[in-house]
Amino acid sequence: DAKTTQPTSMDCAEGRAANLPCNHSTISGNEYVYWYRQIHSQGPQYIIHGLKNNETNEMASLIITEDRKSSTLILPHATLRDTAVYYCIVRAQSARQLTFGSGTQLTVLP
Amino acid sequence: DAGVIQSPRHEVTEMGQEVTLRCKPISGHDYLFWYRQTMMRGLELLIYFNNNVPIDDSGMPEDRFSAKMPNASFSTLKIQPSEPRDSAVYFCASSALAGVEDTQYFGPGTRLTVL
Numbered sequence: 001d002a003k004t005t006q007p008t009s010m011d012c013a014e015g016r017a018a019n020l021p022c023n024h025s026t027i028s029g030n031e032y033v034y035w036y037r038q039i040h041s042q043g044p045q046y047i048i049h050g051l052k053n054n055e056t057n058e059m060a061s062l063i064i065t066e067d068r069k070s071s072t073l074i075l076p077h078a079t080l081r082d083t084a085v086y087y088c089i090v091r092a093q094s095a096r097q098l099t100f101g102s103g104t105q106l107t108v109l110p
Numbered sequence: 111d112a113g114v115i116q117s118p119r120h121e122v123t124e125m126g127q128e129v130t131l132r133c134k135p136i137s138g139h140d141y142l143f144w145y146r147q148t149m150m151r152g153l154e155l156l157i158y159f160n161n162n163v164p165i166d167d168s169g170m171p172e173d174r175f176s177a178k179m180p181n182a183s184f185s186t187l188k189i190q191p192s193e194p195r196d197s198a199v200y201f202c203a204s205s206a207l208a209g210v211e212d213t214q215y216f217g218p219g220t221r222l223t224v225l
Contacts, residue, residue, distance in 0.1 A: 043114075043201050043216030044153070087153075096141055096205075097166065098214060100153035 004088045009105040012082075018075040020104050022088030025069040030093050033064060035073045037084040038103070044087065047073065078108045114217035116202050122223045128190040131220045134183055135204030143203040143214060144177055144187050153201070159185065160207075192224045 005023040012018040024033065035047040048055055048062045050071070055062045061074040075082055085103040115134040123129055135142045143158040157167040162179045170177070174193070179185040189196055199219045205212040 041219075043203070043219050044214075045216070046213045049213075096160070096212070097143065097155045097158055099155070102152060 004090055004101050006086070006088050006101065006104045008102065009107070011107050011109055012075075012078045014080060014108050014110050015077055018073075018078040018082065018106055018108070020073040020075075020086050020088075020106060021070065022073070023070045024088070024090045027068050027090050028092075031090045032093065033062065033068075033071050034089040034091055034098065035060070035062065036087045036089065036098070036100075037082075038087070039081075039084040044100075047086075078106075080108050080110060082106065083108045114202055114204055114215055116200075116217040116220050118220060119218065120221045120223075122225065123192055124225050125193055126191045127224075128188065129192045129196075129222060129224075131187040131189075131200050131202075131222070133185045133187070133202030133217060135185070135202070136206075136215055137183070139204035139206045139215075140182070141205045141207065141212065141214075142179060142185050143205075144185070145201040145203065145216075146198045147201065147219075148198045156187070189222075192222075194224045197222055197224050 032049050032051050034049040036044040038044045048057050048060050050062045050064055064071045085105050087100050087103040089098050117132045140161050144156040145153050147153045156169045157177045159179045177187045199221050201216050201219045203214040203216040205214045
C-alpha cells in the first residue's frame with residue numbers, strides 16, 4: 001500500500017469547515033483512499049472512501065486531486081464531537097487489511 | 111445490531127499470566143481483524159480471518175500470541191505468558207466481503223495492562 005503523509009495536528013473553530021489534507025504521491029491506479037477517525041478511547045470509525053471522483057456522505061466530503069496524489073477530507077460544519085485523530089489510508093482493492101499511519105489530531109475549538 | 115463486542119474492556123494482570131481477549135463480530139461479517147494500539151507503534155494489524163480461517167498472521171509479534179476463531183460469531187486472542195511490553199489497547203474489527211466496499215467496523219477495544 002502507498003504511504004500517506006498528514007499534518008500532525010490541526011485546529012478548527014466550531015461551526016466552521018475542517019479541511020484535512022493528505023498526501024499520497026505514490027498511489028497506484030488500483031488503490032483507494034480511505035478516511036477513518038478515532039475519538040479518544042474509542043475504536044476507529046469509518047468516514048468515507050474514494051478512488052478518483054469526489055465523494056460525499058452524511059459525515060464528510062472527500063476531494064481527490066486529478067492526479068490522485070493528494071486528497072482533502074472536509075467536515076463542513078465541525079462540532080466539538082469531531083475532535084479526534086483522523087487517519088488517511090491508501091488501500092489496494094485486493095487488500096483486506098488497513099495500514100494506519102500517525103494521523104492528524106483535529107481539535108475543534110469552541 | 112450491537113456492533114462488534116469485545117470483552118473484557120479492561121484487563122490488569124501480572125507478568126507471566128495468561129490473558130484471553132474475546133471478540134464477537136457483527137453478524138453476517140466474514141472477515142475478522144485483531145489490531146493492537148500503543149503510543150510508540152500506533153495501530154498495528156496482528157492477524158485477520160476470513161470465514162474463520164486465519165489468512166495473514168504476519169503481524170503477530172511472537173509465539174506467545176495466538177488467535178483462534180472457532181465459529182463465525184466468536185474469536186479469541188491469547189497471550190501466554192504475558193509481558194509488560196504487551197500492555198496496549200487491543201481492537202477487534204469485522205467486515206463483510208463486498209469488494210472494496212468492505213468497511214471495517216471496530217469494537218470498543220480491550221485495554222490490557224501487564225504489571
